[in-house]
Amino acid sequence: MIELERKLFRRAVEAAGHSIYFTDANGVIEYVNPAFEETTGYTAEEAIGKTPRILKSGEHDRAFYEELWETILSGEVWRNELVNERKSGEQYVVDQTIAPVTDETGEVSHFVAINVDVTDRRTYERHLERQNERLDDFGSILSHDVKNLLTVAEGNVDLARETGDLSYLDRVDDAHSRMRELAEELLALARAGETVEERERVALDAVIADAWSTTATPEATLQIETGGVAVRADEDRLLQVFENLFRNAVEHGDSNVTIRVGVEDGRLYVADDGPGIAPEERGKVFEKGYTTSEEGTGYGLTLVENVVEAHGWDVDVTESETGGARFEIAGPTFEE
CATH class of the missing domain: 3.30.450.20 (PAS domain)
Structure with a gap:
């Protein structure tokens, strides 16, 4: 027995x-x-x-x-x-x-x-947690930033009506433009947190050039030093990464800023010759809403981090050779 x-x-x-x-x-x-x-x-x-x-x-x-x-x-x-x-x-x-x-x-x-x-369960729970965090962030933005901009717009419309001075409408336009930027950033952030399931071969030079065409100023200079390699990625979301890194360099540097994009030691980098980021501030730049520019929304670099992490990669910020900012992305597999 x-x-x-x-x-x-x-x-x-x-x-x-x-x-x-x-x-x-x-x-x-x-x-x-x-x-x-x-x-x-x-x-x-x-x-x-x-x-x-x-x-x-x-x-x-x-x-x-x-x-x-x-x-x-x-x-x-x-x-x-x-x-x-x-x-x-x-x-x-x-x-x-x-x-x-x-x-x-x-x-x-x-x-x-x-x-x-319980790996799959924990992954799903973390996904839900990130979604809830984003919803909380969006609620805060809508209740604070957008509400303030609406107040500014409404106040200037009233002033234009009372005084007949149409110059007040310029401030209304500015407020509307700002709200449009916030809306676009929020929509991009909502999608950026999604895990990348399908990837395609993306030629870096081409996606960099596309991003530059939408964010460059006439005086700014771009130097592409990728060696013509490609990566496996979601092209649209990788485009967002470069657009926001370029926009960050232009907003925080001079109008004639020079930006270099290349591959070094297995990492993709975007470096500029602007004023750089102080060491004590580097840990904050990816935080939601953090910005030192009056023009920025404070969500561009958060979007960069979210898209990079959705690909399973990592992003860090350090100092460029010229003393500017250098963003390094580790994890992509490069193809000839």
């Missing part, structure tokens, strides 16, 4: 859809089920004799693991979310439960770990 129960138990564990492994009291793996092999990329032969440290991602500090061991060594069940790393190096999130197994004397002899992959 006991042997039958063991066979049934083993069959159940091997058929389980969740990754399961057993360790001895020292944490050395003695058994893994097929779902473990499929999830982690490690075969049973590769895992057995090792410790779960082969899955360590580096995302958790020492105190996290100390609390884990303190719990299970005391005979209690530990449960928490854990970021692990597959053999391929890809990270994934599990809802992990580790239970101690005691022998006939009541001493802990083994541990069993059951891991439920």
Whole structure:
């Protein structure tokens, strides 16, 4: 009867859809089920004799693991979310439960770990969180910026009617233009947060030239130093990145600013010879609504960051060779 129960138990564990492994009291793996092999990329032969440290991602500090061991060594069940790393190096999130197994004397002899992959759920939850954050941002803008601009427009219309001075309508036009810019930025931001699912081969020189044609001033100069490479991207959204980086350089620099776009050390960069960004301000430039220019909306660089991250890339800002601003995008794969 006991042997039958063991066979049934083993069959159940091997058929389980969740990754399961057993360790001895020292944490050395003695058994893994097929779902473990499929999830982690490690075969049973590769895992057995090792410790779960082969899955360590580096995302958790020492105190996290100390609390884990303190719990299970005391005979209690530990449960928490854990970021692990597959053999391929890809990270994934599990809802992990580790239970101690005691022998006939009541001493802990083994541990069993059951891991439920919740990566997709966590990704979806983060997506919803970002959506809610954007909705909050849009509500703040509508209730503050747009409301103030409407007040300005209405006030100047009243003044024009009362005085007959049509010059007041120029301020109305300015307010309307500003509201139009905000509306365009908000629509772009709403789309920028979406993950890029489909990509195509985009010639950098062409998309850079298109962006320049819509944002340049007659005195500004563009130098393209990409070497004619291409990237896999959403072309329309990549166009937004360059448009906003160019607009940022023009708004914060002189009218005759020179902008260089190139590829260096595996990174795409956009650098200018303007006044630059002080080191203490660089961490703020991607924040929503942050601007030091009277002409800017403060959402252009936020849009840049959102589009870059939607591609799975990273963007950073530093100092150019001439002391201006240099934005670097890491992550694109360049093609000849």
